[in-house]
Amino acid sequence: MEETTPTAPDAPAPELTTRKPGIIRRIIDFPLVLIVIASVIIITIVTGLSVVFTQVLGWVTGPGSLLGGFLIAVAMVLFWKGYKRWLEREPDREMAFAGAAKELGAGLACGFLLFSVMTGIVALLGGFEVLGVRNPVDTAIWYVGGLAFISGTFEEVLFRGVLFRQIERLGGSWTALLVTSVIFGAAHIQNPDASWFAAIAIMVEAGILLGAAYMLTRRLWLAIGIHAAWNFTQGWLYSIPVSGGDAPIGLLITRRVGPDWLTGGDFGLEASVVAMVCATCAGLTLLTLAIRREELRGAWYWRKGQ
Template identity: 50%
Template structure:
């Protein structure tokens, strides 16, 4: 009996190990560390250069290391979400899925008369777009899938976690230039469900990181479309968008198109079916597993 009492974690340890506590500590820890690293990058590296992309890659790696350190030293868990042995097969798969989905969606919009390619522009803002894709894809997936979805799932179950994180992901884009309520709803549906399902599929982060990075890079550099609002970047192709906002996405970009929402959400639901069939849906913490 004495040995069992000695082995039982203390009150402080049990409080820290509770999913809500872990969520708060890890979310703000990774967010603050990544923001500080990104701020430092802007101070020491010239934007639009190969060094800027390498700096962005370093920021992404730094965020991953902070995340893994939190899992190791706060959660006492091993690295089962970002194993190096899975990197070579899962990141390319994610990149392929993200690029293919955005290209498919853009092609449908073009067939409906809302998008056209004028000419090839050249390299354009290649290095800046690569840096943006790597940092946004990595950091946002660590925060929203690795931390928020995982810990909310531990408390409320898979379905509630997917719904809450999808809504939060959409709301997080409301402050972007050109955002609207429909744009936030579209992001919640297409990205929240797709990326959440991609994480639940393998219970690892490499595939959603790849999807997220390729989606942003394809729209920003390949098709020169605004990435979640703002000014259209100078990409590989000179393109134009014409037509109603439901088709073109308006000022927010093609992400806010109904076509994008349907294509990406359908892909997310396809992955969710796989998750259900492989028994990947978990109940709330008050239900015995």
């Protein structure tokens, strides 16, 4: 008689050993819930640290303002690491350090070159003049640098890291690009000297550009670099208002002349037709590259049956 190995009668079938997530976990995993939770945490962190650095420690100008911006950027990176581990329960790909320097450097170069090209075109059209050069010591380099740290990390983690990714889970890449672009533009409508045209310009030029930068790499470093360099180049190098703020004391002594459609008016060059055309073309180029890499994604949350 052939000898056989007995099988335990109570051994569960392999497919029954996988336990479904509980109701609380499934609620947390729903994209809109993750958006609310992450947004509240992000805004609380940035607001709290800003109050501490400016109101308590007095880091409003000088090296302290740069240090405060840098520490807020670090806090955003640490938040993302914790968010991915404990809320999404997935490995951190979006802000992994491997390859970060290369992508961040590419973004910084892209942001600087793009804004310089736009400024050069406006100058050729007679809307921008350089009157002189300041001593770097006498400029607002610390303050503008701190703002660049904050805007590059805080806004990209919130808009691309959280909003874009979760909306993409629900409605796919095109929906995510459209919705986040609209929200990004609307978020600037309350800025000083903002107009509906300025908000639309931000929505089209920056929404597409930064969304496409994320889609191309599926990481945040490229978008962070573009965003930070754009703001720093605009404010410190060319002394142009950044999204409606006061014109910083930058390296170049400049003057904007001509109609608002050309110069962007008091909101800054971001509200210029030139900026809208140039930045949108750059964004569409990145978007085309992302499509060629087959980075367009459809909605997958519903297909999972969750």
